[in-house]
Amino acid sequence: METKSIMIVGVGGQGSLLASRIIGNVLLSQNYDVKVSEVHGMSQRGGSVVTYVKYGDEVCSPVVNKGEADIIISFEQLEAARWLPYLKKGGHLVTSTQQIDPMPVITGVAQYPENIIDKIKGLGVDVIAVDALALAEQAGTSKASNVVLMGVVSQKMGFDESVWMQALEQCVPPKFLELNKKAFALGREVK
């Protein structure tokens, strides 16, 4: 199988590391060769962060370059716009509708673009936009919006729900498992 590429993008602190670990475990359980590339350190402090997940028969490079991503999962609208050039033609974008102003917008030297999702759809991109934060809060905590998005993307990636549940069990502390399962289920129902 040709190597498939997924990107998880967002703002440092939104929980993209957990998301990448869940997907990585799902893929490993399906006997794919998998590489997951994370960013630690400075850029984690509220900066734009990206995690790459690649799988196939043999994965070489751990990173995804422009025009290569089959799926981009975005935790925040502006980040979806930022990383859009990485999406392959015909690829899917799953994005949370959450907006977090970056510092140049807060200090007033830049503007947060309006109607980002509509503009991306206007480019002919397949977009699923979901209020992941609201669904996560419905599940019990705003922190689970990453797992809500896993639920959404699970529809695009295939694999049995049980496989995803198993990966959740591997990656989430038992204390938070039920809550995260609920968050996942809410994401999986999104149309």
Add this chain to the structure above:
Amino acid sequence: MYMKKLMLGNEAFARGLYEAGCKIASSYPGTPSTEITEEVAKYDEVYAEWAPNEKVAMEVALGASIAGARSFCGMKHVGLNVAADPLYTAGYTGVNAGMVIAVADDPGMHSSQNEQDSRHHAIASKVMMLEPSDSAECKEFAKAAFDLSEQFDTPVIIRLSTRVSHSQSAVEIQKREERELLPYEKNPQKYVMMPGNAIRRHPEVEERLRKIAEYAETSPLNKVEINDTKIGVITSGVAYQYAKEALGTKASYLKLGIVNPLPEKIIKDFAAQCETVYVIEELDDVLETHCKKIGLDVHGKDTFSLMGEISQAIVREKILGEKAEEIQFPENVPVRPPVMCAGCPHRGLFYCLSKLGVMVSGDIGCYTLGAAAPLCAMDTTICMGASVSGLHGFNKARGEDAEKKSVAVIGDSTFMHSGMTGLVNIAYNATNSTVIILDNSITGMTGHQQNPTTGKNLKGDPAAAVNLVDLCHAIGIKSVRVVDPYHMAETEAVIKEELAKDEPSVIISRRPCALLKYVKHNPPLKVNENKCVGCKQCLKIGCPAISIHNGKCVIDHTQCVGCGICKEMCKLNAIED
């Protein structure tokens, strides 16, 4: 036991240390190397510690090796500069039990102040260096390094990079091979490096390099992969993965697992089989220079950059002339630089410094973000500890006026690493400098490691804690003050008082990192819309939780930890509990 697991390169490296029977690990945290030591600490059979700096860590590892235990030290690329002193002489002494050093380079500077290429240290110290390209190799190379260290009587450096350290790929787990301590015998000719002995060790070092180069000709760590021979690629580390993904079977590969010393024959033989040879390596032209030295006609930095990371896209474009199609968002996308977290104790302190308009001699840590807008409260950042010593130099050069208008800022861990010696210099050589220690009770930037001031060791067990106030007094600083940076008015007053004094002083700005699990937070604050006039005063502290929408300030309840700094900023009392 057979089991395949997704592991970070660093985690796999730690597994390799464990399986190889490593007994002692001493490191200083540094992105992207930190997790090796954190992971190896999880194995009870390995003693692991955070040393105050990389020089100490390497000396601990060498001491353990001389004592007969397989040992390890890990650091980031700039850490190896700090540890260069023991490294260069450890090259002369060699080892007793195996000693492995991990150094993690950061091409692209994801989390570093420069992008130096650590291979130069291996060449200059004449120490063997290996370079893995994925997690499985991290484990395999770590194990091989111990054997090679003992076989050739040398420390062995393993060069990692951000993409190798921080990528997860599948690793097969094996059992630990328990090893008895090797006998320790006093051997001053080998271990006392005074001129008379060192002069006899140097020829051994040269002979060892020759032997390792000979070994490298047939070592399984160097791999030849012949496909289409129109293009030949000589490469190492993650650059191999980029080349392989871009070119697949359209090229042949010589992947060098041993990057110092480099072999000659295997490279010449490979080049002879290929029409055009490219050397693909990140950062400097180390492999290329060697190829040219042995008379080969290769392409290298005429095609690829000396700066930043390589990628499959770059290889595809430069060698095949292919470029992927891109979808562009039709508008300008504002940048999102990293910022101090909501509730960060450094924020209040930097706001005070910004307001006072003093020259700020900065250092390495989360607080380097104080340089960013809107606080803009940092003038210099060079390396660990340079804030303190640099301030002394600045003040010696510019005199009394400068002393009244300048401070150094340095974190607790960085101060223990190499700030203390600078403070000794301030006291001893007398400038009326003001040094602010940002004591957030943890090593923050690298992800919460304990340090000698926190009262806990790497395993989280209680440990002796350096008392910073007593330490500064002992150094000879009489005026030592402690402030809480959440109380900005008081903090500002103390800074002003200390700047005015005709003696050196230290201010300890003390409050634990807001991300520490034990730190209890207040509920998120709210903006009273009836009181807020949108004056933007609260935006001056650069808190990521505060933004302005429809002319009113809004506090993001998912980020706010109720630190109250913004409340102190708001003159209209519009921010409420």
